[in-house]
Amino acid sequence: MLRMTKEKLDVIIFGATGFTGKYTVFEAASVLGNLRWGIAGRNQAKLQSILEEMGAKAKQNLMDTPIVIADVGNEASLLAMAQRCRVLVNCCGPYRFFGEPVVRACIEAGTHHVDVTGETQFMESMQLKYHAKAQERNTYIVSGCGFDSIPSEIGILYAEKNFDGTINSVETYLKTVRKRSPKSAGIHYGTWESLIHAIGHLHELKDIRPKLFSEKLPKFQPKAQRRPPIFKSEVVDRVCLPFPGPDSAVAARTQRFRYQFERKRPAQVNSFVAFGSWIEAIIVGFMAIVYGIMAQFSFTRKLLLDYPRLFTFGFVSHEGPSEIVMNNTHFSFTIKALGWAKSSNLAEPTDQYKDAPNKSVVVKVSGTNPGYGATCVALLSTAVTILKESDKMPSTGGVLTPGAAFAKTSIIEELQKHEHGLKFEVLNK
Template identity: 65%
Template sequence: MSEKLDVIIFGASGFTGKYTVFEAVTVLQNYRWGIAGRSREKLEIVLKDMGAKAQKNLKDIPIIIADVENEASLLAMANRCRVLVNCCGPYRFFGEPVVRACLEAGTHHVDVSGEPQYMETMQLKYNKQAQERKVYIISACGFDSIPADIGIIFIEKNFDGVVNSVECYLRSYSKGGSTGGARIHYGTWESAVYGLAHSNELRAIRSKLYSEKLPKFHPVLKHRPLIFRSEIVNNICLPFPGSDRSVVMRSQRFLYEHDHKRPVQMHAYVTFKSWITAVLVALLAVSFGLLTKFSFGRQLLLKYPKFFSLGFASREGPSEANMERTHFSFIMRANGWSNSDRLVEPTDQYADPPSKTLTVKVSGTNPGYGATCVALLSTAVTILKESEKMPGSGGVLPPGAAFAKTSLISELEKYEHGIKFEILANK
């Protein structure tokens, strides 16, 4: 049998996969890695194109043929590596067979899913088996939801007290001219369509996953109005529709149950410069949500992504120039109490309102296909380097729970398309 690799990138000929290969040239330079997918010809083209882009000869990178419809090929692939980086989505359709193969092979698994139903179903079905097999299965290791989930870990490490709540504000902007084209690829759009269409499944999944509710902590972090101007970022804001909050709350529940730590409350918002833009986006979001509830509406959304997203999504995906001009920042404002006010038990309630704040910024470039790919590979590297600092011996976990005690933040900050964490204000 061929020598076991440290990492295999599965789905490497897809849109996210090929840029993960590009970032692997740097992030995995000290590791043995390979790529996998259905077509050798397409995989060879990816190695040639991404090698030219990175100015590296990648012809000796191993190629593994694997197909989600062929379980034997998935198991053979999983047996070839220590960590499988899964770029083959939508995960609702293609993720579970890969997870099963990794569990059988005893191979760790990371992916960039932003699909709560998939992530929580995997936890419900396979968490015990993952613990028994000493395997980590970790989703949301990209733009959804590393900045938010690891951002709160960064906040708690620097708060010097007890955090009650965090409000998170996402800003995405273009430098050096108008992007004038798609921002996301069709695969991401497809995941969003099916995720929202089946969002009603979450209640039943969570009722099985969590037999007990978390205790309520005071003061409760209230939802802001649907559209509002935030004094924190001085922009017009809407609720952020991504999976960040659900991922963060899974991590916070885990840390409460396993580390006896008071859970942090969190709400996430997306920012706009004008009321007009925010209102238009809100109307588009309502239309999108309604269409996902009907088969005919979903067909329209999937057939005409560019039209229904106002050019934000397309089958071709964004150009490299557009991706490189796109920047993002999460401004995260935490409220809580100083160490001098710390209570004995995490379930104790404070009599006084929060008296301390910390504001941090989590930022980067090319969120969808640069920072996401670096983050995904960085989680794989962290498992290889620091599994002894991760909880237990395995499990199906969100990134905040999995990497809270590791040096993932330092790993993320190393690279051109990495993610930067900084403190803006500490009062």
């Protein structure tokens, strides 16, 4: 029997009937352990069905899990939902359309908020609009808590912990190995929709960033190695392209925060995606250019959104990938940090080094099912970390990146505890 009590919960998963949301419910059965958690959405019958389906999959009876009815079109219901929990796990995207009312409700309720968006404009506009308000409420609003950008962000923190010196630059390399049946897609339509809108509205950042980053950082030397648009990397021995996701932008915000509030010298971060051959990289690069151009215009953007299977050769679908495909998709982030040994440390973070970098560390973060397995575990792990270790997080609250929010917590250990979590290892030190 469903519990409709009004008890204060530790966590509520909002958007639980969506593709990512339902797998978050599945992972919650193990990741959230003894915490008090519930699910939320618009349709009680569908929410109950998700509990039945994911409970059977997890081999647990989830039917006593509290259900909360909330709709992004009804701000009163969002506020009531936020007031019911300590951390809201928001799986309701695309966030450019549905995210802001939820963030606003959480801040008003004094409830922490985590989500899995990879939409740079949304993340930076939320920081611009609500950072001060979140600080006033001592509330954490942390976006990018899934595949974008937890492996990269926490991987950089892991490299830093193993560096024992000062980092000048970081390169991250994403490699995926996917065994896909011709009848199965690779990603769900919701992920594709968010991506296309993010690419199509990149111009919005020109208005956001001058206001958000009004104070310029010092120019640190030496500059990070300049890579061509396509190149063979000696770090991963693969052909690489710039990573089109938000990782570099999120990392830049993290580095700025830690410089301003922790007096830590910021590292220059560049993100790449690795391919097995020149041909594969060239084809993907060409398609990325085509999608980028089409996403700029409303008519062609609509074509991409209306006919995802056609334009991605079946890689995107409304049904999403099969569980067999998801569980046979493996990924790794190889992260190289370059800088100076501890003996070369300077007195102030604004000081410049006169000698060239003399130390490097290479680490790797890996896992399976990046979009809907590792992502859900990472998302829930951030919620658990907020609940258990808020005293190790920035005391002011605010709209933060994962790297800024969790730098001093034990999130690395939390992410490694779970079956579909992340593995961290040092490759070269």
